Amino acid sequence: MDVKNYYRCVMLFILTGLLACSNNVQVSGKVGLGTAINENQIRKWDIDVGPSGTGLPPGSGTVLIGEVVYQQQCANCHGDKGQGGLANRLVGGGGFNTQNPVKTVGSFWPYATTIFDYNKRAMPHHSPQSLSDDQVYAVTAYILFMNKIIDKDAVMNAKTLPLVRMPNRDGFVPVIR
């Protein structure tokens, strides 16, 4: 059976949808595979956070609690002051138009929401996705505080975090070709 006939064959089983068949275009239309699922069922996987704060969960965290979480979970690799060590430096840096730019969370990252998203999905390195949402808010607050971006008494939650303006917010030029 050649390619054309194969597609014709598939087309017979398609109930709905327009068909665009050529050697380079896949069969169009539903084939009726897969199972419907609701957003509640995928809650534990649906962890992404967008730059405007979409996806941020309920809960909150303070700099003080964040310091405790950080020293327990993060300091081993990132240094007790975020100065780096086994893993990336998180604090200070800059000089992106110099010979030796230093990219850190504080100097380079354009969105505070990304800190929450990344900490929640991939950190701590020895046990990803083990922190509670409150702990992620708290450690995010502490990293921002170490970078002098928020005050010591600041509280991070779904409302406050997207409002934090990162120093390098305008440091990126999107190129979509």
Place this chain on the structure above:
Amino acid sequence: MSPNKKFTQRRGFLKTSLAVGAGVGGALVSNSVTAQSNTFLEIDPWTKTQGSTFVNPPYGLPSKYEKNVVRLLPNPPPLFLTGSRTPIQNLHGIITPNGLHFERHHAGVPDVNPEQHRLVIHGLVDRPMIFTMDDILRFPSESRIYFMECSGNSAAELKKAANNTAQQIHGLISCCEWTGVRVSTILQECGIKPEATWVLAEGADGAAMTRSIPMSKMLDDAILAYAQNGEMLRAEQGYPLRLFLPTYEGNMSIKWLRRLKLGVEPWQTREETSAYTDLREDGKALQFTFTMEVKSVITQPSGMMKLKAKGFYEISGIAWSGNGKIRRVEVSTDSGKTWGEAMLQDPVMDKSLVRFRFPWIWDGAPAVLMSRAVDASGEVQPTMEKLIAVKTANTFYHNNAIQPWQVAANGEVTNGR
């Protein structure tokens, strides 16, 4: 005109006896053995006995004499490993064997059970759906030969000559036949809401690796790949399911794919802000530089090989571009003063590696070998000087500069950066 030009006419040189392949692992030229003129052949021991049995082992392995042809970690390996590199100087043609495809992981290689693996598609769709691997394998499929390159390939060379071999410098490039389902096909099961313009792809690994991908790419040539060179994916290539985005920087082809979410803007994930963005001279960073640009590298002879005698050598290498088919590859043996056109091996396919070949008689004098690819969009592979003038050495990603290999009078080949 290059003095080599006259040799591009005919391929009679193939008749020349090249005692290659003896010796192993390393490059052909570095291990070539020449028969002595006073040799009298004896019957070899392997001719005088029965060989080993079949299916030994059941999954076949390379010859034991090729045991040095393996992927390499950086030396010394960093505490948090990032990638392993393909031994491109030991490969022939355009297909990378599955066991030699380069690796880049962000949290190691997870052990994913295909019976438990699920793909969820949700967000701006009419019907959120979940798919088992059984479901995905039942969809209409396609098989295509595509290259994949890490955007960090060759990065260390931007500042200085940092490595020695083609593998160390340029080994984050591979090319396989990938089989799977078009993303556009499977999205129709869910129904795409018209306002959806970006898709978040997420892995099931410990990094839950994510990238935002334009919907236009997803509907163009993106596939959900489950097979590679005829067999199911290797674990390190995303078993049982990966996204494959032809021509895009490798990290975006999310492995162990568990979720696609349709939305209206990029998510600004760590891997598209803090990493995989290209610093400019003014300190701003280019973002969403997805496409891998026109590039080539001579793989034979290349760094750390040795030409043992004057005479004939076939210069050979690979070329690729994310902006259209390779139109031609030129080779220079005199540090770019003169160029001759290399032969391209058919079929020359879009979005695939292309093998080029260029016959050369080495006269024993020092030489500098270079290759320069041109693609159908008219883009010409730049020299390092040109690239750094346009970008900056701090750009880190997307180094597609010409690689010079220096041949010394004693035949030793070194990085000519």
